Amino acid sequence: MKSKKIIMIIVAIFVVFSFATIAFGGEEKKAEKPAGKIPKRVGYVTNYAMHEWYQNVMKGMNARADMLGIELDIIDANLDMAKEVSAAEDLMAKGVDVLIITPVEQKGAEPILKKAKMEGIPVVIEASAVEGMTTLVAICDYDCGYKGGVETGKYVKKYLKGKARILSIDLPMLRPCILRCDGFEDGIRTIIPDAEVVHRLDGQGLKDHALQVSTDALTADPNINVIYGCNDDSALGALQAFRAAGLDEKKLVVCGTGGEGNAFIHAMREGGPYKVEAAMFPEKVGYECIDMAVKLYNNEEVPEHYVTPTMALTQDIWDDYYSLEGEVRTINWDAVNAIPTEDKCAKY
Amino acid sequence: MGDDVLLQIEGISKEFPGVKALDDVDLTIRKGMVHALVGENGAGKSTLIKILAGVYNRDAGEIIFEKRPVIIHSPADSLGLGIKVVFQELALIPHMTVAENVFLESFPLKKNKVIDWETMSKKTAEILLSIGLSINPKDKVYKLTVSQQQMVEIARALSHEAKLIVMDEPTSALTPKEIKFLFDVLRKLKTLDIGILYVTHKLEEVFELCDRVTVLRDGKLISSNNINETNTDEVVKDMVGRSIKTLFPRTHTGKGNVVLRVENLSTEKKLKDVTLTVHAGEVIGIFGLLGAGRTELAKAIFGLDAITSGKILIDGHELKVGSTSHSTKMGLGLLTEDRKEEGLVLQMSVAQNITLPSIREFSSFGVIRRKLEARHANEFVQKLRIKTPSLRQKVMFLSGGNQQKVLLARWLMKKLKVIILDEPTRGIDVGAKAEIHRLIDELAKAGLAVIVMTSEMPELLGVSDHIVVMSNGRVTGGFEKNSATQESILAAAIA
């Protein structure tokens, strides 16, 4: 029958279409739904929701949870370890399938792991390692700084006559910051072997303190031409000091770290000396936490430290990864998901 | 040296930067005797006591205790010898019990070095009984009265088997009854062969209780006599270096209009329905025992404390309740009982303290005119004979008497209508006392209404035109100067 044949062809086309859609569909390449079951409910206890970084981590987490249809409960421990433990217990009692924890203190989070194990609830740790954990989702601080250093070195070689005299603003109280500064110095030395760290100072990670110590450093050594900050506030504070000293911005390159908020985007947009951002993509961290939660839920093998991507963004390419409207920034998942990551950090 | 000599001090000298506090002083104290040590402020009495207590080290001289020369470097040395000083401020630990305080330096221990609480309690009770006191050894010290606390200090001395007890101004906070009790206890201690050094301003006590009196002046020993060989006038002369005619020169007795009228004044805690009338040029003396409510009355009238009912009228105008700035505007002045705590700003200068309530009169557009201020302050320094090297001297360096004069100058400068003086001569030596009484007289002569609160009977009878007696927050008696007797006043005070 002719009509039957037409129907068959239409159905066949339809089926092929469907398969093709399934095969090539979904939103992004890596953003296909992970294999296996999707947990219904995931709980996240963050250590300090008021910080811009965690605001964006949670944004990424929520976005991914929405994509997968997971119900996400977030509680803020507000830097209180005791509160974090009781929040975790509340979530477990509520019946979450997986827990994600950003520990307030590494030692203090161990009881949470023990309890979760008893309840049979898998736990994803974010940011800093806890003894007895299954997996940690975090960036590699050293490598992040290193990438920033390499990119900055390239700029110095091309535009600043190949001589690097560095002012590095650190936060020695926190090991991740020390790693970033070390990484930056090693990175820039691969391009500029005789790069000199003229001052490496403690700016407490705050813009006003960075401004104060940089003012003094620049008085002693006004010939500094590279500024590195272990976070964006540090770099921007030092930049303000440079400007206030009346020194020539055209002879300066600034590299910030983190990209935890929008400040670096504003700085990059100016087209001034802020040329490099060793970005850590907080939204992606949140995203990967959810994916890791799914993997744990399915009892998959996971690495002890799952590294999330870091990258040296420059003024030309930052808008491939982020867009900023007013003060709302949107991450470009395609681009960020395509960034290659390390398996392990070069230094811990 | 006699057999009964307990303590012999020879040629003791002590110097501080800029001043010789003690200059070659001798003193002999016998067992079983009460030896009085008197002198004006700055005469060296407290320096001498502190040397005995081991707080200061002497520069020169010998201390011979029980016939052996001794060196006292620290309070521990002093206690070890058997010398116990009961300071005016009392050195008890308020939140510990009586027994714990009595045995503070040497808790009785059981064999295993644990504190033997039972023995401690028992022994404390025994000691207290021996001096006629029935306080519970387990009571916490802060709950006791000042008099009882003093007794605990004495008990503490006894627990150490003290041989010499020094009493430093012991009666300033005691009622007459408690003073009598103290004297009985001290007499009992005499029978135990304990020597007592009694330091005081109050000459009537010296002549009532003591066996011998030593006078210091400017760090030097002036005289030392048995009590029956001397009299008050001679002692005063030795203390002051000149003779004082009379302590209470009350010349003016005329009365003007009613200036202050207090009607049915009550406060929450103490005062009940107090009514008082004071005329211009009149001195009202208010007498009462400890707790009678005199200071509360002073503060309530002035507006420092809240009132629950009643009115205060100055020249017929009603005073705003609880507002000290209104009180001063209306011409009211208050010299508080505790001049250091509540009256003087110790870190400020003489001139600044004098002009404090009047400062606006010496300023234009809010800026102080210093020369004007200094001139006026100096006027009063001269008038009141305040002893100070300069107007800029900080008031904390002045002696008690001069500090009191500064406060009086403050109020005199203000041109007040009413002035309330609460214990104006407490802790002040004889010379300055006379001057203050003269000033009170002058205040009245100038037309002020003066209220003097005092617990010293001689002062009360000498200074007042009219006497009011208070007890338990009420007015319990009123007497005219001529018809008042000690007995009738005391009777009203106990009512």
Added chain:
Amino acid sequence: MGILGQIKRERIFGKLVLFNEIILVVVLIIISIAISIGTPKFYSTTNILNILRDSSMAIIAGIGMTMLLITGEVDLSIGSLVAFVGVVTMDIINRTMNVGLGVLAGMGLGAVVGLVNGLVRTKLKVNSLIGTIAMMMILRGMVYIYSIAAIQNYHQLGAFYEIGNGYVGFMPIPIVIMLVLYFVFLFIVTRSVMGRHLYATGGNYTAAKISGIKVDNLKLLTFMMTSILASISGIILVSRMNSGQPNAGVGFELSVIAGVILGGTSLGGGEGTLIGTLIGVLILRIINNGIIILRWNQDLQIVISGIVIIIAVYIDSMRKVARAKIITT
């Protein structure tokens, strides 16, 4: 009593009192000389102006803190206030494109906070240490509620930039602001009736009250002045940082108080001078500056500052003990 003895005593102690400020000046000079031996950069115009410009914020806030301490009170909330003022000022300037409005908003916020601090002390009778610590926490929380992220400078208005970075001739504007405020308040504290009242209120609250001084109103006013002055510091800071940072001013209150106490102001009230505060703040700032330009280990900043403060407080307490001994002989 020996008047000669008394006079002798008092002359020596009169000297010792003046001594205190002279000691500070001597310390300042010694440290400055020591640092400039180590490096010629210390005495450059740039460095001196930087030190003064940076210290201007602490000195301006220190003026208020000194007056407040003289009355016997303290304010630990100025650090959080500086952050809040910066954020609000930047935000208002962004929204209205009017620098004057932003500055008024910032100072207004300071006035309100000072008023609250003052009322908590005078009406609720809460100890100012506790009360202002509570305010410190409240303000810090509120600034994050107002804005979690730093507030960027959208319009880059020239007038705003000038506040913290501009010059009058060769003199940075923050220094000019500081000098004007300093001399105005110096006059008030040393020559005016209000100044006298401040010392009396702190020296002896009851005595001041009995003398007719409106003590509570005075304290309230002083709290407000402290906060308004701190808000001016905050406005200078936000201009220098070019963004309103909610995390600004951390530890500011402590560094101001350290300078004030080093300068001889007593925590107990009734004592203190603005001259002492000026020198105290400068000494601490110079120590920090010297350590960096000499390339010493930065951790020494706190160590050396701490030692200097301990020595200064020790000398001060020795004077007080000596004084006390004199009173009781």
